[in-house]
Amino acid sequence: MSGGVLPQAGEWVEHRGRRARIVRIPNLREAQLRDERGELFTAPIHELTPERHEEVAGEAGRALDSEGYATALRDAEFRHSVIEPLLRLGPTRTRAQVEAVARDHGCDPATVYRWLKKYEATESVRGLMRRVRSDRGGGRLPDALEKLMDSLIEQDYLTEQRPTMQNVYERLKSEVDRANRTRAEGEPELRLPGFQTFRRRIYRIEERRRVSRRFGGRAARVLDPVLGHYPGATYPLAVVQIDHTPLDIQLVDTVHRLPIGRPWITLVMDVFSRVVLGFYISFDNPNAFAAGAALTHAILPKDLWLARHEEALDRILGLLRAEMGEAVVGDHTSKLDWPCYGRPVLVKMDNAREFRGHMIERALREHVSDREFRPVLRPQYGGHIERLLGTLLREIHTLPGTTFSNPRARGDYDAEEEATITLEAFETWLTAYILGVYHRRVHSELDMTPLAAWEAGLLHGSDDHPPTGLPERIMGDRADRLRMDFLPFFEATVQRTGIRHGGLIYMSDVLRRYIGARHPDHPTRARKFLVSYDPRDVSAVYFLDPDLDRYFEVRCRQPNFPSMSIWELRATRVFARKHRIKLEDERAVMNTFRLMRRLVQGEEEQTKSVRAEAEKQRQRARVDRPAGAEKAEPPSKDRSALNPFKKAREIKPFDDIE
Numbered sequence: 001m002s003g004g005v006l007p008q009a010g011e012w013v014e015h016r017g018r019r020a021r022i023v024r025i026p027n028l029r030e031a032q033l034r035d036e037r038g039e040l041f042t043a044p045i046h047e048l049t050p051e052r053h054e055e056v057a058g059e060a061g062r063a064l065d066s067e068g069y070a071t072a073l074r075d076a077e078f079r080h081s082v083i084e085p086l087l088r089l090g091p092t093r094t095r096a097q098v099e100a101v102a103r104d105h106g107c108d109p110a111t112v113y114r115w116l117k118k119y120e121a122t123e124s125v126r127g128l129m130r131r132v133r134s135d136r137g138g139g140r141l142p143d144a145l146e147k148l149m150d151s152l153i154e155q156d157y158l159t160e161q162r163p164t165m166q167n168v169y170e171r172l173k174s175e176v177d178r179a180n181r182t183r184a185e186g187e188p189e190l191r192l193p194g195f196q197t198f199r200r201r202i203y204r205i206e207e208r209r210r211v212s213r214r215f216g217g218r219a220a221r222v223l224d225p226v227l228g229h230y231p232g233a234t235y236p237l238a239v240v241q242i243d244h245t246p247l248d249i250q251l252v253d254t255v256h257r258l259p260i261g262r263p264w265i266t267l268v269m270d271v272f273s274r275v276v277l278g279f280y281i282s283f284d285n286p287n288a289f290a291a292g293a294a295l296t297h298a299i300l301p302k303d304l305w306l307a308r309h310e311e312a313l314d315r316i317l318g319l320l321r322a323e324m325g326e327a328v329v330g331d332h333t334s335k336l337d338w339p340c341y342g343r344p345v346l347v348k349m350d351n352a353r354e355f356r357g358h359m360i361e362r363a364l365r366e367h368v369s370d371r372e373f374r375p376v377l378r379p380q381y382g383g384h385i386e387r388l389l390g391t392l393l394r395e396i397h398t399l400p401g402t403t404f405s406n407p408r409a410r411g412d413y414d415a416e417e418e419a420t421i422t423l424e425a426f427e428t429w430l431t432a433y434i435l436g437v438y439h440r441r442v443h444s445e446l447d448m449t450p451l452a453a454w455e456a457g458l459l460h461g462s463d464d465h466p467p468t469g470l471p472e473r474i475m476g477d478r479a480d481r482l483r484m485d486f487l488p489f490f491e492a493t494v495q496r497t498g499i500r501h502g503g504l505i506y507m508s509d510v511l512r513r514y515i516g517a518r519h520p521d522h523p524t525r526a527r528k529f530l531v532s533y534d535p536r537d538v539s540a541v542y543f544l545d546p547d548l549d550r551y552f553e554v555r556c557r558q559p560n561f562p563s564m565s566i567w568e569l570r571a572t573r574v575f576a577r578k579h580r581i582k583l584e585d586e587r588a589v590m591n592t593f594r595l596m597r598r599l600v601q602g603e604e605e606q607t608k609s610v611r612a613e614a615e616k617q618r619q620r621a622r623v624d625r626p627a628g629a630e631k632a633e634p635p636s637k638d639r640s641a642l643n644p645f646k647k648a649r650e651i652k653p654f655d656d657i658e
Helices: 067-092 095-104 109-122 143-157 165-181 195-203 207-215 217-223 288-299 303-308 310-324 358-367 379-396 423-436 450-459 476-485 509-514 566-578 586-603 608-622
Strands: 012-015 018-024 030-035 040-044 048-050 239-246 259-261 264-270 276-282 346-349 370-373 489-492 499-501 504-506 529-534 537-545 550-555
Touching: 067 095, 067 109, 067 195, 095 109, 143 165, 143 195, 165 195, 239 288, 239 379, 264 288, 264 379, 276 288, 276 423, 288 358, 288 476, 303 310, 310 423, 358 476, 358 489, 379 423, 489 499, 499 529, 499 537, 504 537, 504 586, 509 537, 509 550, 566 586
Parallel strands: 239 346, 346 370
Antiparallel strands: 012 018, 012 048, 018 030, 030 040, 239 264, 264 276, 489 529, 499 504, 529 537, 537 550
16 A cells, blocks of 8 residues: 555555445455445455545745755754654554643644644655745844854753753843844844744754753663663564674675675664564675665565565575474465565664764655664664574574684684575575564564564554554655665756766756756855765766756766766776876776776686675676666666776775765
8 A cells, every 4th residue: 555644444445446445454465345335355455545635735935955945944853853752652642742742842732733743644854844935034043143052052051050941041142132232333133032942942952962961971871772672662663773794604706606705784673573674785894875775675665576586585485494394484385475664763773884974864854753873882772683683693604605603613614615605695595584484483572473563563553552554655756766865965066067976977958957056045155956876876866956856867978988886986096097097087987997897807707806896796786776866868788797906905885975
């Protein structure tokens, strides 16, 4: 089911043009319905279409990079911080709880209910943004006043002396009066903001930071979760965790079947049910792109993904069934199912750089309610996902090519000599193990299987939370937009030649209206635009039109520029410096890349590092490309199959990708 509405018994839906009411949802795959003539029938849930609901209007008419948009977005984020505790409660929230939140923040309960309705209709912070009014005169505080407020909050309020908000506000009055008395001739007079504006500014500061600065670290730990029952994880998708780990196995390349190294996995887990929501495996070190790919896999339905792997999964499932028995994996009639998807309320992650970048922050702000970081040296915050990763690693120790977890366990076993599994085959094995074994095995802390816990939370609820219904199925254009938002991005101006990035220039007709554009709020400044890119193929970038809020594919201006990863581009530049080749334009880059590839192709079979880099490029090439942008010219068929630069260690993947 798609469209942003959770299916519940009693709701009217459409199935292939047939209007019907949901009678019962017995499982995660199908629903029982009664049509307008009273006939009962059963239909797959993913084929149901909800009745149309008008979306809450966002910021139509306001440029995405304008100060008005930035101010409206800050206000929306504050509103979200107010209602976030109520969102976590879901259907269990009471009017008394809403009134308490309203009272704490100095607003009317009706206002809080209105914010809840807007957010739940769009499931996006942008749904809480004020609509543009024709009579609105712009309410942003002057920069001088912004700096003054921030300075007083930092130096006066966030101290162990713990002055009240009213005391600091009185100090702000004095500072504003002093600034007005001493202002230079011609400077505008500062206007004192209202107390509620000042109070909202303080509440935008993370609660744990406020408590820690005013009451000390020990008091702030009251907000910490306790290992075991995870606070807030009372229903599916309430809290998910994401983490990376290297896998204890040597894999082989797909061409020569020779060992190339250990891959990394980025895995996303639902804390309530312990189901695996998604993962991403590659030979690259942990990075923001891997985190975005894993979260995208977790949020979107897996139907098409499973269909593409069906034949290989059935083969692996048969082997697991023979080894572990039908009691664990199911009989030969059982089909692998992965009904675990949806937008989480809270994403918990560690403090690694890739989780703190602008790309992840921007994407989560658009598609997830909130995120939190694991405090340093507090391992209980990541216990659930680390135990799951440990379980997977133990199972991997049964595969050929395993490196085991330590030298004692490995003994005389030669992992490279025994390695026979490619990355594609390992990905298939892992999927079959997760869906056929892990999801169907009783979990010691749940007293049921993870899949049963997931289904129970959605359809039946628990003592702590009522049933939430099936998650929204994000499909079609909205799924494409989600994939685009989780790509790395940069900001750039549009010049007469186009957009410049990484030494390449990109041009398309869609850019012409923005050539030499000035900032909408600061005419003396050049206007910068948001541009996403896929590091696996820099032959094109994706320009976000700020007026249309839509991505457009913009290709490299050099005709027939080959599909080339960002690592291959860097290797080409190193190769050019070594051989004193001038890379004056895209044509020179293209020709040097092809020369480099021809010169060292013969080294691939001989050198492990070169084979590893070649396999990385093959894996990057096989992953689906972004589909959420308006298409330009079709990609060049002259696609690189490998990165032949033999000193690959000089090229550090994702050094500057957030």
